[in-house]
Each structure stands twice: as structure tokens, then as C-alpha cells.
Amino acid sequence: MCDTDARLDGKVAVVTGGSSGMGLEAAKNLANRGAKVIIGSRNETKLRNARDEIITATGNQNVAYKVLDLGSLKSVRTFANEVNMETTIDVLVNNAGAVALPDRLTADDLNLTMQVNFFGAFLLTFLLLPKLRASAPSRIINGVAATMYVGHIDFDHWNDIGRYNFVSSLANSKLAVSLFNAELDRRLQNTCVTANTYDPFVVRDTNVLTNIPGVVQDVSRFFINVIGQRKEEVGKQIGYLASAPEMEKVSGKNYKFCHEFFNPWCVNNKELTKRLWEESKKAVKISKEEDWEARSVQVPLFG
């Protein structure tokens, strides 16, 4: 599965959640191909250790880390500004996410799970898109999960507290990523920037279960250890999507075990994905200065 010798020398790859689990494995894979890799997540000690681990494993010294908290719009903006200083951004992997977070609002007045798993990635991608476009051909790779098939988007309630259990919150946030990917694909037609999702199914030996309480965590871990795939395999799959020549023009698709896999049916609902894009811009408070879409009405940036 996913075998390619494709190189990424001279390219810049950004991996959110690159400090552990499958994000760390993806970062190693991209570094192995010669890319400059920038990893982002919250904990600086974990980031530093991950950076050292990537350098040791690959021999590629061109690995950097930057603190990023997807649960804070301010942190995402700071991270985006720093990453936008790079000459190019050729690959963006929106991998970071969490499960079973507390059911609360963030300082930005958004549902915590929705913000960490979706709105943060939406804002980051939006802010990096002009640079991704200028670096074309470039690739955006968005992590989803099988729960997306049972997710539900209700724009009047998607940031509510006390309405969804942690499975529903997770499902809604991952469905939002899938719809976002579909809208990205539509907006990026003819730009040589692609957007695809990958669904890792279940993956062993990551920290994703950390927030799940007691017995449920033990049972989930047992289940994942029996049927889950190795995180190294997912790293390889992400590396393939990011580098394989045959993927250069492929966009709007979902991948599982490196094969195309069906998207949730509602990604074909153009009204829904368009509304998700517009509502998300409002939710993350895109400013006039940040809104390159509004400016590109006069000077078309895309298409």
C-alpha cells in the first residue's frame, strides 16, 4: 500500500498535531522525502522531543516546531502568521484533533470539540490559502474519522453546550471537516491546489483515548489494539497523499487504507457546503484584512 519514492526536496510541509501519534509518523515520512517539516501543537516539550525524534529518524535537520492551540483563534492566527513567513507552503496536513473533550465553550465562544477538530483547521487553512495558492501545485490533506458518517450539521446549534454527547460532538466535527474539504475542492478548481481527506479508521498506540473516562477507555483500547492499524502505516498513507505524482491532480476525494473510499453523501450538497464555508468564516471572525476572498472579487485570485 502507498508505495512511492516521490521526493519533496525544497518543499515545505506543515503538519498539525505532529508531536505524537499519526501526525508524528506523517511528519517523519515527509521529512524522509526531503521536505522542510513544521509541526504544530500545544505542548512545547512534546514538540521539541518530536522534532528531535524526526531529525534522528530521518537525518533531515530541516524540521521546526511552532506552538499551536487549535482551541484558540488567537493561537491559530499567530501560528499562521509565522508559517506564512516561509517562502512556500506546499503541503498542509490538518491532522490534529481530540476526542472526549469537556462539553464547554472556548474563550472564542465556540464549542470546544468543534473548535479543536474543525474551526481551528478551517481558520488555519483559510489564512494559509493565498500562500498555498502561490506555491501551487500544492496539497491540503484533512484528517477525518469514520464517525463523520453519523455526524449532523445544524448551523443553529453546532456550538451548543449540553446538547451532544462526546460521540456526537466528535461525529459532527469530523463531518464538518469532510464538508469543508468538499467546498475547498470546489473553490480550488483550476488552481493546482488539491484538497483530500483521509480516514485512518482506528489506529493503535496513539494518545487519542486519553480523555475518555475509565472503563470506556480500557474497552476502546482493547478494541483498537485488536483491529487498529499501526500509526506508521497512517504516516505512510499521508506521505503518499502528499507526494505521489499520480495524486497531483486528484482532489475532493476521501482515502482509507490508501484507497479511495466513499465520502458522506451530503458532501454533494453544494448549498450545504457553501453555507458551512460562510458560517465558518463568521464563526472564526475573519476580518476585512484577512478576507482575501472579498478582495479577489476585484482581482480574481482563484480560478
Ligand SMILES: NC(=O)c1ccc[n+]([C@@H]2O[C@H](COP(=O)([O-])OP(=O)(O)OC[C@H]3O[C@@H](n4cnc5c(N)ncnc54)[C@H](OP(=O)(O)O)[C@@H]3O)[C@@H](O)[C@H]2O)c1
Ligand atoms: N487514533 C485513532 O484511532 C483515530 C481514528 C480516527 C481519527 N483519529 C484522529 O486522528 C487525529 C490524530 O490522532 P492520534 O490518534 O494520532 O492522537 P494523538 O496521539 O493524541 O495526537 C493528537 C495530536 O494533536 C495535538 N493536539 C491535540 N489537541 C490540540 C489542540 N487543541 N491544538 C493543537 N494540537 C492539538 C496533540 O498534541 P498536544 O496534545 O500536545 O497539543 C497531538 O500532537 C485526531 O484528529 C483524531 O481525532 C484518530
